[in-house]
Amino acid sequence: MTALHVDKYATSPHYSGSGSIRCGSGRRSLTVDATFDLRSEVRLVDGVFDPATPDLAEVYRPAGRCVAIVDATVDRLHGRALRAYFAAHDIPLETMVCRALEEDKNLDAVCRMAGFLGSDGCDLARDEPVLVVGGGVLTDTAGLACALLNRRTPYVMIGTSVVSAVDAGPSPRTCVNGTLMKNALGAYHPPVLTLVDRALFATLAPEHLRHGMAEIVKMAAVDDEELFGRLQRHGRALLDTRFATTGGGPELAAVADEVLFRSLYAYMRHEGTNMFETRQDRPHAYGHTWSTKFEPVAGLLHGHAVAVEMALTATLATLVGWLDTDGRDALLALCRDLGLAVHHPVIEDLELMKVAQETVRRKRGGSALWAVAPRGGLGRCDYLAEVEDSLLAEAVDRHRARCREFPDGGGGLGMYLRDARWT
Ligand SMILES: NC(=O)c1ccc[n+]([C@@H]2O[C@H](COP(=O)([O-])OP(=O)(O)OC[C@H]3O[C@@H](n4cnc5c(N)ncnc54)[C@H](O)[C@@H]3O)[C@@H](O)[C@H]2O)c1
Missing domain, CATH: 1.20.1090.10 (Dehydroquinate synthase-like - alpha domain)
Incomplete structure (x- = not known):
């Protein structure tokens, strides 16, 4: 059996993997056992868009920019603060603002997002974390777009609703609705970092x-x-x-x-x-x-x-x-x-x-x-x-x-x- 694990040529600091291979008898079959490792962190923060809060800048300063997908309602209510944050840190910000109602939880929305992130859009590198800001619908769809882009693109999640803060946000289950069943199509792709700031709940509708x-x-x-x-x-x-x-x-x-x-x-x-x-x-x-x-x-x-x-x-x-x-x-x-x-x-x-x-x-x-x-x-x-x-x-x-x-x-x-x- 031969084990292969060469970190020197890692494609991303966010993921790693290893594997071993063995030959079957008579040299007519090969079997591989492979593992995939990731780290996903969840952090409670106060004032995530306050320029004094370092968390986002620490991620995006090294990347040289921040590419973000933002829920339209959240953008209307908190977009100014989001933009001011990156401006204060002198980090270029490119945003795609998306309507994210339950009826928008479909593959068309995912394709539009992938178009924005991909080579005809922001041309994201495979190790460049996307910023996703919104409720559960946006989390699920944008997470899936990240799962598909370059087969796996990391993302940072800011869950702005209670559901997306405690559940859909840190969730590895990215998805869209099928015609017969909710959340039927998707991929396991957790965020590398989830930031939870309950101050954002102040603008949520009571329902x-x-x-x-x-x-x-x-x-x-x-x-x-x-x-x-x-x-x-x-x-x-x-x-x-x-x-x-x-x-x-x-x-x-x-x-x-x-x-x-x-x-x-x-x-x-x-x-x-x-x-x-x-x-x-x-x-x-x-x-x-x-x-x-x-x-x-x-x-x-x-x-x-x-x-x-x-x-x-x-x-x-x-x-x-x-x-x-x-x-x-x-x-x-x-x-x-x-x-x-x-x-x-x-x-x-x-x-x-x-x-x-x-x-x-x-x-x-x-x-x-x-x-x-x-x-x-x-x-x-x-x-x-x-x-x-x-x-x-x-x-x-x-x-x-x-x-x-x-x-x-x-x-x-x-x-x-x-x-x-x-x-
Ligand atoms: N992937 C998972 O593991 C998982 C887990 C639980 C729920 N979900 C999914 O999450 C969805 C429900 O999540 P949800 O309740 O966040 O719904 P949602 O995304 O529809 O958000 C509800 C509404 O609140 C708005 N909103 C979000 N943050 C806001 C804020 N800070 N201020 C004002 N408005 C804000 C949104 O624009 C939207 O109109 C469902 O589609 C469900 O299937 C997924």
Whole structure:
């Protein structure tokens, strides 16, 4: 066996790889085992576009320029600060400003971005990190454009929404929507650096802030009991003050930072150490089995769809003895306190739910469903290898009955895509 690993000719400081080769008997076959290594860092920063904050300049001064893809809404609200930052550091900035609505999450958008970055546009070198600034839609599409350009171009992510700060931003899963399923086409390509500045949340529409909280509730419910407690105590205040950016004082600011850090830690601990999804034990997939189908059918905002499935799966967990009803009700109460939906009639369409289940089963390799559910209390989880039709039907029935006890039937505030106000 011969191992080859020659750093001297590295193509990029961001990635490395190695491999070994062996010849089969009779010298009629060759087998290679190869590895690919990367480092992805997530950093909480205050005032990312304040010229006194060094993080961006440290990346882009050596590159001699910054090529950025920016969400149009974010550009309108924060573009001036972004430009002033690079001007203050005397670093040339070239930006592509993109509308980034859910309907723009398609391959056409990715091709336009690749055109801007590629040899007919900015002619990016393969080791030159692109700057991506925006919400989850822009993160997913621009990340995919970077994955395709030169087969792998590094990028720095500034997640400007709650979703993109704690989840889609540091995520290795870049993607666009397929015709039948959300996020169906993509590549594993994490950012080399994710900067999270909660000051940017000050301009988020309340609907977007709220549905982003669902991703934090998710990590708390299946991975971090302490985070769950903090959300019970402070979640509403974080929502009302946009993560302590419009009030709340230094005490709430410290809570906001700790909630973001714990959420990111839970995310990176599981997703960051499973970058290429070579394992199915992903707590992070809680709320993402049946919702992949019913979210677009019902026209729900992503976080509400995730919350509905989390609540349903908590009921399911009570039926298989994994969670007691107190645990389920604590989850429902937290979601409702934050205005997140815990029920939607779309889950009563069992045919749709079965199609969702089968589609996800195939996506997860076909050997099992691996639906995530809390087990042994909130803050811990396990994976349901299969959910029989009769069990799913019973869970849906029980869940509907439980949610009928709520005056609004378990609906969420501004839960539809059409409700979201675009600032
Ligand atoms: N790749 C992943 O692992 C992953 C994980 C979670 C979610 N997602 C995806 O993320 C998307 C949802 O993310 P999202 O909630 O950020 O949606 P989004 O990108 O549509 O952003 C919501 C809205 O907020 C605007 N916006 C963003 N930052 C802002 C700011 N600071 N101030 C004012 N407005 C701002 C955007 O322009 C947009 O209009 C979905 O498409 C979902 O599938 C991907």
